[in-house]
Amino acid sequence: MADDEAHFGEGQQVVHAVKPCSRYAVAGLLSGVLVLTVPGTASATWPPSEGSQGNTKQSGSSDAGTLVSRVTYSGSVRSSGSRTAVQPVTDWTPPACWYEPRSVAEFRDYVEKMYTETINTPGQANYAKAAVGQFRGIYKDGKYKNYNEDKADEGNWWVAVQNPDRLDDPASWECSDLPFWVANSDDPGVPQAVTPKILAEAAYDAIQLPDTKVTLAPADITKVNLATWAWLDKAEFKEASVTASLNAGGLNIQATTTAKPISLKLEPGTSNAETYPASGMCTMNSDGSIGEPYAKGRADETPSCGIKYLRSSGDGTYHLKATTTWQISWSGTGGAGGDLPDGTFGTTQDIKVQEVQAVNR
Incomplete structure (x- = not known):
């Protein structure tokens, strides 16, 4: 499935729209590699801030079909695809990918729609149908049952997403674990689990700086x-600043990155x-x-x-x-x-x- 385009705008909230699951999961299944990350254990450093993740009640269904990165950006945000990004002076780059939580309903609806579209697409290759079927099977009636619907208030699914401005970076494929279950307030157990610092680093990439015309x-x-x-x-x-915020799967965090000349x-x-x-x-x-x-x-x-x-x-x-x-x-x-x-x-x-x-x- 193709990526949805990310849209930025001066002084307005924007959403990075990236389909995070199929690119990793199906590719992994086709290559014969099936990696399941077990839930992390409770950690003194997780959640990233007190009260940011807890026993959040889940109800209803998602908007269906497309899981996107829920990170929104506001402030001095540069245009999508523009070449005005600030360049780090050291050998450092903003994160190319990370993991975010999703509710049971959101994850279930996404997988079911992906499965239906793949199976019903005329001319779709049999190996693609088999791969998406195997992926669906893990969460519907395999390792997990019915997407853990009976535990909907006890935790969330965590999925990989890519930074839309880093799609050509090989590091954007490093978040390759299949979606995994994490109980409320447990550490996801992966180094790229989204935190305020990761949001700050992503905001670094999104800052629109004034022209340096002397x-x-x-x-x-x-x-x-x-x-x-x-x-x-x-x-x-x-100075210019961008605030990156994430409110998903019971996790509500943000970070503001400021650039001062x-x-x-x-x-x-x-x-x-x-x-x-x-x-x-x-x-x-x-x-x-x-x-x-x-x-x-x-x-x-x-x-x-x-x-x-x-x-x-x-x-x-x-x-x-x-x-x-x-x-x-x-x-x-x-x-x-x-x-x-x-x-x-x-x-x-x-x-x-x-x-x-x-x-x-």
Whole structure:
């Protein structure tokens, strides 16, 4: 079954829609590998926060058919498929998959619909029908009976889901255990069981950062050997945050991940240039801005953040790259929180440099 597309939107709640069961379970059955994870044992560190999972009454049926990740995102959320994700400065990536709880009714309805659709699809291969039948059999009348309907108030099914922005990451297949039963307040017993920290790490991947287009003076066109001032306005360039929440199977947790700009690195796009400071790394001012706006009468001063080009760009332009480093932190349910790896985000803008030795401004 194909994935449903994830949709993000600025300042609104969004849902990652991913069908989590068939890709893992049926693939495992077809390969002859059948892994059943036994319920975890009670742990002092589970649930992730006091009262987040307990004896939740279950009634009615699910919306049927499609089990999706129940994680929702709100705040400064980037568009689906956009290339504006913050890039970790270390060898770290947000989680590619995790496990979430589902009620008995939701899991039963999903499996039954998947089974019916597969069996009744014209031209469906016999091995596919056999695989989905074997999968259904485990939960309906095999190891478990009728999806544990008689224990509906005592626990939940836990299923694997993928991070929609990491589908091309081989790690998205690491959550390969078949759906398994976990009693209320027991530890699921798998390292990728969703927690506030996992939500925070997923939110890291969803943050929409402002464009790193610096203000320049002179703007767009400058002169050889003339100091060009560069700055970022604190009113437009400020911290961004995303809150990831999950309310499913009696588990109700959330985490907010916040990115705060701390420095700006300027790369002139040519070796025939000097940067201010020499490292090209402009640090944050006490008021939250970076650099200083140019003011009339300061032409002979050296900017705290800027560039001086030493050679004309001719008929073309230099590609000035401005990369901001962001300090990432998170806080979540139950007082959890901490730091995540710093991230960077950069943009490029064209600068034309003319061969003029002096200019009045």
